[in-house]
Amino acid sequence: MSTALDQRTPPSTTASRRSALAAGLAATLSLLAGAQSHAAASGESEIPISNPRLRIAHLLRRAGFGATKELLDQFEPLGYEATVDYLVNYEHIEDPIEERLAALPLDLAKGEDLRRWWYVRMAHTNRPLQEKMTLFWHGLLTSALSKVPAPLMLRQNQFLREHAMGSFRQLLQGISTDAAMLIWLDGRSNRREHPNENYARELMELFTMGIGHYTEQDVREAARAFTGWTATREGEVRFVPRLHDSGVKTFLGRTGRFGAEEIVDILVAQRATGEYIGRRLFSFFAYRNPEREIVQELADVYFLSGYSIKDVVRHILLSDAFSSARAYRSQVRSPVELVISVHRLLGLETDGASLPYRSRLMGQDLFNPPNVAGWPGGAAWLNSSTWIQRVNFVNAVASQRRATAPGYLDLAQLVESHGITQPQELVQLLIDHLLDGNLSPEARAVVESYLASGQTFTLAPASLNRKGRTLVYLLLASPEFQLI
Amino acid sequence: MLTRRDFLRRSVVVVSAGLALPPVFTRAVHAATNNQGLDPLYRDRILVVVQMAGGNDGLNTLVPYGSGLYHDARPTIKITESDLLPLDGHVGFHPSLARLKELWDEGSLAVVQGVGYPIPNFSHFRSMEIWQTGNMEQNLTSGWLARLFEKVIDEEGHLLDGVSVGNALPLAMSGPKADVAVVQSLDTYKIQGDPGNARDTDARVDALLKLYASYPVKAPYAALLDNVSAAAHKSAAEIQRAAAEYKPAAEYPKSPLASGFKLLAQAITQNIGVRVCHIGMGGFDTHTFQPTTQARLLKDLSEALHAFYRDLEGHGKARDVLIMTWSEFGRRVQQNANQGTDHGTATPMLLLGGRVQRGFYGEAPSLSRLEDGNLRYTTDFRSVYASVLEDWLGAPADEILSARFERLPFVARATGARAPALPVG
Numbered sequence: 001m002s003t004a005l006d007q008r009t010p011p012s013t014t015a016s017r018r019s020a021l022a023a024g025l026a027a028t029l030s031l032l033a034g035a036q037s038h039a040a041a042s043g044e045s046e047i048p049i050s051n052p053r054l055r056i057a058h059l060l061r062r063a064g065f066g067a068t069k070e071l072l073d074q075f076e077p078l079g080y081e082a083t084v085d086y087l088v089n090y091e092h093i094e095d096p097i098e099e100r101l102a103a104l105p106l107d108l109a110k111g112e113d114l115r116r117w118w119y120v121r122m123a124h125t126n127r128p129l130q131e132k133m134t135l136f137w138h139g140l141l142t143s144a145l146s147k148v149p150a151p152l153m154l155r156q157n158q159f160l161r162e163h164a165m166g167s168f169r170q171l172l173q174g175i176s177t178d179a180a181m182l183i184w185l186d187g188r189s190n191r192r193e194h195p196n197e198n199y200a201r202e203l204m205e206l207f208t209m210g211i212g213h214y215t216e217q218d219v220r221e222a223a224r225a226f227t228g229w230t231a232t233r234e235g236e237v238r239f240v241p242r243l244h245d246s247g248v249k250t251f252l253g254r255t256g257r258f259g260a261e262e263i264v265d266i267l268v269a270q271r272a273t274g275e276y277i278g279r280r281l282f283s284f285f286a287y288r289n290p291e292r293e294i295v296q297e298l299a300d301v302y303f304l305s306g307y308s309i310k311d312v313v314r315h316i317l318l319s320d321a322f323s324s325a326r327a328y329r330s331q332v333r334s335p336v337e338l339v340i341s342v343h344r345l346l347g348l349e350t351d352g353a354s355l356p357y358r359s360r361l362m363g364q365d366l367f368n369p370p371n372v373a374g375w376p377g378g379a380a381w382l383n384s385s386t387w388i389q390r391v392n393f394v395n396a397v398a399s400q401r402r403a404t405a406p407g408y409l410d411l412a413q414l415v416e417s418h419g420i421t422q423p424q425e426l427v428q429l430l431i432d433h434l435l436d437g438n439l440s441p442e443a444r445a446v447v448e449s450y451l452a453s454g455q456t457f458t459l460a461p462a463s464l465n466r467k468g469r470t471l472v473y474l475l476l477a478s479p480e481f482q483l484i
Numbered sequence: 485m486l487t488r489r490d491f492l493r494r495s496v497v498v499v500s501a502g503l504a505l506p507p508v509f510t511r512a513v514h515a516a517t518n519n520q521g522l523d524p525l526y527r528d529r530i531l532v533v534v535q536m537a538g539g540n541d542g543l544n545t546l547v548p549y550g551s552g553l554y555h556d557a558r559p560t561i562k563i564t565e566s567d568l569l570p571l572d573g574h575v576g577f578h579p580s581l582a583r584l585k586e587l588w589d590e591g592s593l594a595v596v597q598g599v600g601y602p603i604p605n606f607s608h609f610r611s612m613e614i615w616q617t618g619n620m621e622q623n624l625t626s627g628w629l630a631r632l633f634e635k636v637i638d639e640e641g642h643l644l645d646g647v648s649v650g651n652a653l654p655l656a657m658s659g660p661k662a663d664v665a666v667v668q669s670l671d672t673y674k675i676q677g678d679p680g681n682a683r684d685t686d687a688r689v690d691a692l693l694k695l696y697a698s699y700p701v702k703a704p705y706a707a708l709l710d711n712v713s714a715a716a717h718k719s720a721a722e723i724q725r726a727a728a729e730y731k732p733a734a735e736y737p738k739s740p741l742a743s744g745f746k747l748l749a750q751a752i753t754q755n756i757g758v759r760v761c762h763i764g765m766g767g768f769d770t771h772t773f774q775p776t777t778q779a780r781l782l783k784d785l786s787e788a789l790h791a792f793y794r795d796l797e798g799h800g801k802a803r804d805v806l807i808m809t810w811s812e813f814g815r816r817v818q819q820n821a822n823q824g825t826d827h828g829t830a831t832p833m834l835l836l837g838g839r840v841q842r843g844f845y846g847e848a849p850s851l852s853r854l855e856d857g858n859l860r861y862t863t864d865f866r867s868v869y870a871s872v873l874e875d876w877l878g879a880p881a882d883e884i885l886s887a888r889f890e891r892l893p894f895v896a897r898a899t900g901a902r903a904p905a906l907p908v909g
Contacts, residue, residue, distance in 0.1 A: 194821075330704045361672060363651055370652075373609065382708055383653040384716035385666040385673065391692065392676045399678040442698035450691040454684070466681040470688050473678065477692055479699040479709045 049323045052076065054436050056083055058328060061484050062285050063087050063317055064128025065340040068347045069433050084317045088165070088310060090127035097125045104351055108154050111145045115366045116352035118157065119359075122336070123343040123350050133164035133313070135336065136284050138367075139374035141175050141207055143184035145367050152235050153367050156180040165310040168277060168302070169268045172207065176260050177239075182231035185372065192245040195223040200263075202372050209272035214252065221249040225258040268307055274299035278312060285316050286327045288378065294321055329438075329483045332381045335362035337484060338390060342397055342476060343407065345434060350406045358396075361389040382482070394476035398469045411468045415459055423457045427471065435480045447474055526878035527640060530752055532761040532807040533629070533656065536785070538768030539608065541778060542814035542831030542859075545581070546595060550574040553851035557817045561775050561825070571595075575848065580782035583790035584834070591842040592793070592802070593834060594894040596868055598849035600830035600861025604813065608769070608827075611812035616655035618866055618885050628869060628884065629760055630659025636879045638663075643757030644719055649744035654762050663711055665719030665758075667747060670727050674720050693717060719756070723747075726754035733798020736791040739784050741765045745792040753799040759877070768811060772822040785809075793836060803838035806876045806895060810865065816857055830861040833868055835894050845892040867892055 049055040056075050060067045064087065067075075075083045086093075101120060106113040122131045137160040145153055156178050163171045175181050176199075182188055185199035200222035204214045228244025231237045249258045252266055267273055278298025282290045298312055305311035316322055333341065339355050339362075342348070356366060363386045369375055400408050420426050427447065431439050439447075450470070451457040457467040475481060547563045548554045550573060555562055568576035569585045577585050587593045601620060605611045614620050618628035626634075633645040638661065646657055646664040657664050667673050677685040696713040699706050730750040736742040741763070748761045765785060770777050789807065796802045814831030830849045846863030853860060870889040873881035875897045882888045 332705060361651075361668070371609070379705065379708055380652065382705070382712045383666040384664070384712055384719055385651060385668050387712045387716045388673060388675055388720060392672075395676050395678060399680055401680055440698060440700060443695050446691050446694040446698060450684075450687055453687055466684065470678060470681055470684055473688065474691055474695065478695045479706070479713075482709065483703075483705060 049325070049328055052080065054438075055080055055323050057436055058323065059083060059087070059317060060128075061341065062132075062322075063313075064132055064344075065122060065337060066345045067128075068345065069429075080323075081318065084314060087129045088314045088317070090130045090165075093126050095126040097121055097127075100124055109149075109151050111150045111153075111367060112356055114145075114150045114154055115356035117154075118366060119336075119339065119352040119355040120350060122340045123348075123352070128344075129313075130161060130164055133309075134161045136281070137164060137171070139369060139377075140280060141171075141181070142369045142372055142374045143178075143180040144369050148180045148183050149233055149235075150367075152180040152183065152231075152233075155235065157367070165313065166308075168273075168307040168309055169265065171309070172264050172268055173261060175207075176203070176226070176264055177229050177237055179231040179235045179237050182229060182237065183233065187226060188230050190223060190227050190229070191243045192224075192227050195220065195227055195245070197223040199223070199226055203263075203267065206373055208267045208276060209270055210276045213270065213272040218251055221251045221258075222263050225249055225251070225263045226260050229260055271299060271303075274302035277309075278302060281309075281312055282316050282321075285313070286319075286322045286324075287330045290321070294319070329480070331484050332378055333482055333484045334375065334377060334381060335359040335364035335386075335390075336366060338362070338482070339393065341484075342394060346397075346409055348397070348407045348409060353406055354396075358389070358393045362386050362393065363389075390482065391477040394481075395473055398473035398476060401465060401469075409469075409472065411464050411472070412461060415464065420459065423451070423459055426459065426468065427451070430471065430475055434475045435478070439478075439480060443478065443480070447471065450474065526876075528804050529876060529878075530759060530761065530801075530805045531872060531877060532748060532763070532805060534785075534789070534807060534809040535654070535762070535764035536768050536781075536809060536811040537608075537612070537764055537766040538770075538811070539611075539813045539815060539827055540768040540781075540811035540831055541770060541774060541825050541828075542598075542811075543817065544774070544778060545578050545782065546571075546597065546832045547576050547578065548574060548848065548851060549576050551851050553817075557851070558819050561819050561823055572844075575844075578779070578782050580779045581786045583786045584836075587790065587793060587836060588842065592838060592840050593836050594840050594843055594845060596833045596835070596845045596863055596892060596894070598830040598846055598859065598862035599810075599833050599865050599868060600813070600859075601864055601866070602861075604829045604858065604861070606813070606827040608812060613655065615810060615812055615865060618869055624886065626659035627654070627656035627662075629656045629762070630662045631884045632760070632873060632877070632879055633657075633662050634659060635884055636877070637759050640759070642759055643722060644715060645758075646760040646762065647719070647723075647748060647751050647756075647758050648762040649747055650762075650764060654764070657760070657762055660707065661711065663715050665715055665723065667719075667723060669743075670723070670747060670750075674724055675717065689717070722756040723751060726750045726756050730754050732795055734791045734794035736795075737784075737787045739788060741784050742788040742791060745788050746795075749792055749795045749799075752796065752805065753801055770815070770824050771820065771826060772824040774819075774824045789836060797838070806835060806837040806840065806872065808868070808872060809834045814859065817851065817854060817859060818857055829855075829858040833865070835868075837895070839895050841894055841896060843894075845894050863892070864889055871895070 049058055053072070053076050057072055059080065060072065060075070078086070101117060104116070104120065106117050108114050108117060125131055134157065138157065141160065143153060143156055159174055159178060163174065181199070185202055186196045187199050190196040190199065197219050201219045203222065204219065205211050224245040224247070228240050229237070230240055230243065244259070246257055248255060251258060251263060252270065254266060256262065275295050279290060279295050282294060282298060298315060301312050301315045321327065336359055339359050343350055359366060363381060364375060397407050397409065402408060403410065415426060418429060420429065431437055451467055455463070457463055543554065543558070544561065544563055547568050549563070549565050549568055563578055567579045569579060569582060570576035571588060584593060601614060603620070605614060616627050617624050629646065637645050644663055644665050648654055648657055648664055648666045650666065651668045653664060653666050675689060678688065693713060696710055699709060701707070727750050730753060732746065732749070736746050744763045748763060751758055751761070765781065767777060767781050793802060796805050810833055811831050814828045815825030816828040819825050849859040849862050866885050867889040870881040870885055871892045871894060873879040873884055875891065875893070875895050
């Protein structure tokens with residue numbers, strides 16, 4: 001029987017999960033052979049997280065949003081590399097998420113319902129890496145509800161999801177004529193007579209190469225090439241030849257009668273683009289400011305694989321650097337990650353109702369990044385206001401005592417299903433599962449001192465509902481849990 | 485020697501005891517620690533920085549109505565002479581700034597004209613970065629206010645370096661140690677307890693803060709987590725207290741900006757112990773249909789500032805506060821084809837306060853000597869910063885800005901360390 005911690009495993013499902021797992025493995029058996037050489041090639045100076053279980057838990061947090069204890073138990077005997085391949089080849093994983101979403105009374109033409117839709121998806125999908133990658137692209141190839149109608153944001157989101165681990169060339173070709181993007185970066189007002197450089201500039205500065213690899217002249221020439229692509233707010237995308245500048249352009253040293261497609265093809269083939277995408281992906285999954293050699297290695301994978309995002313991501317996840325001490329607990333959990341990981345680690349059910357609001361208070365308004373550069377992340381997630389909202393969010397989860405409420409944590413069932421007979425075992429279980437068992441003796445003493453103060457902490461319902469819930473609150477609100 | 489960290493720990497105790505002591509208390513700490521700090525003359529002075537994000541069109545804010553070139557460049561979006569509020573024979577305020585004109589007439593407002601910097605950058609991000617770091621070479625990544633905190637305010641024993649209204653810490657206040665309360669709204673700015681375990685309310689907050697205090701100092705983000713949790717805890721209690729005790733001395737208009745100013749008024753008038761405040765409004769990027777948008781935004785700003793100033797006056801605080809506005813750039817001189825203006829250069833800054841010396845500072849930018857269709861700036865924004873830092877806050881401006889900039893006398897420089905009061909300018 002499933003328990004609170006175990007609910008993440010789909011019901012009746014050990015079998016179907018195993019078969020999906022097997023399918024995923026079979027499909028990638030050939031790729032597996034290369035894993036060892038990949039791993040050996042990078043970051044040999046770092047010490048990988050030595051405990052195999054912790055290493056997989058780290059992987060499940062970064063390449064997803066964390067997993068229940070039972071799911072971790074299933075992955076552990078499989079080993080690290082096979083788990084990576086299972087996660088990466090997610091197209092083989094059965095995912096009944098659409099049924100769950102269809103059952104919710106959502107109007108996806110409304111921004112707030114659209115946000116809920118994505119939160120529920122992230123909290124309950126069997127393909128966490130697909131959602132993590134969609135979140136990555138949403139923060140890189142941005143568009144926002146502040147300027148774009150919700151149905152077009154949905155369409156863009158589905159496009160990013162579909163191509164999340166595909167070819168970067170296809171992704172960029174598609175996004176360059178995506179309705180939301182044409183509105184967001186003024187493609188609509190980019191006409192032969194009055195070129196608008198907004199998309200051309202951001203395409204090079206933020207989406208492909210980064211500043212320093214092109215000139216103002218390249219921006220102007222690319223803008224000319226994109227003229228003629230236009231979209232209505234209803235989502236109709238059209239190429240209007242009379243608005244297009246069909247003249248000769250010189251772009252990044254090449255000359256021709258370039259249109260949008262040629263510009264994108266030239267860009268994806270730039271060495272700087274391979275390095276930029278490698279750097280952005282590595283920073284997202286492992287740590288910021290990666291070493292030069294790592295970036296070069298990832299750029300090599302990008303070109304050798306024909307712009308395959310999946311190959312680059314897989315290479316990152318299998319690298320020693322990803323599992324190094326430098327990577328471990330080195331990133332601030334974004335608000336979306338915090339919200340989703342609380343649900344996934346504890347196996348909580350959600351209909352997403354309050355999650356957009358909570359996350360917005362913490363500084364991340366999904367589908368509505370603050371500007372074209374996306375969310376800066378890192379230290380920018382933490383200030384006094386967002387910190388208060390973080391601890392208040394986990395407080396709301398931990399102190400929810402109504403069994404029918406979304407996000408309800410059933411502590412009594414947790415105790416029962418794990419055969420816990422002593423309060424200390426519950427403390428240990430939660431520290432192990434929520435914090436990798438990795439809590440300093442000082443912090444552990446703080447928690448134990450709280451539990452020992454006043455009335456004794458016991459597993460009786462009343463005590464579990466008071467001190468037990470505060471225990472969960474303290475662990476989820478702890479500095480350790482704000483990091484990933 | 486009491487470290488700042490020790491002080492913060494102590495202040496937590498004071499705050500949680502619910503005592504309204506900060507100004508006295510901070511002085512006591514200051515005296516006890518015998519550190520350098522600021523000249524006591526300046527210690528109660530507060531700076532309020534107001535950001536007008538998006539690039540405010542200076543030419544339609546402070547209108548050079550006496551110039552024919554202005555009328556030529558703005559055929560359909562110019563402010564006509566009959567509408568504007570003349571300040572002298574050459575320039576006048578946009579009609580939405582009526583409430584600020586009132587403060588100008590009373591002598592509390594100064595205008596710095598043509599403010600910008602060499603080699604203008606037309607990107608919002610980069611230009612904001614330049615203004616907020618006070619630096620163009622990208623070798624200083626901390627905010628100019630954060631450096632003020634580090635150099636001076638940290639030593640004074642104030643409860644907080646600053647308060648910022650909004651959801652994000654502005655880059656200007658962002659530095660390795662900045663101790664700033666970022667407050668989005670009063671309703672949400674409190675650490676909630678568990679109604680089902682009310683008896684442990686203090687114990688659980690106490691345990692939580694201890695978890696943060698015990699986090700290994702060398703771990704990534706350890707200092708930030710420590711600072712942020714401590715700032716949140718002490719400021720949430722103080723800001724809620726201030727809000728409960730505060731009685732407005734002016735009526736605020738209904739707008740998010742005005743609510744933000746009211747929040748700052750609560751913090752300032754109830755003496756929570758803060759030296760610098762930051763508040764911002766956006767929407768000034770008026771590429772299209774500028775007249776309607778800018779009129780609405782300037783009206784919001786003017787009325788909110790006016791209410792805030794009257795409120796401060798009513799609490800006897802107007803002479804302790806200097807308000808400074810800024811925007812990352814102005815707009816192009818020539819209007820565009822969409823009733824708007826594109827990114828440009830120089831734009832005016834406003835300074836408002838009980839000790840401000842009313843008048844124009846800096847030269848009006850020339851409408852005939854343009855550079856690529858843009859105004860040439862006449863005053864470096866760091867001149868304004870330097871004057872604010874040194875003359876208003878008594879801080880080592882050259883050190884904070886890493887260079888020397890000309891001073892503008894919009895506030896009278898305090899003379900004599902123990903002067904009982906300052907002459908009004």
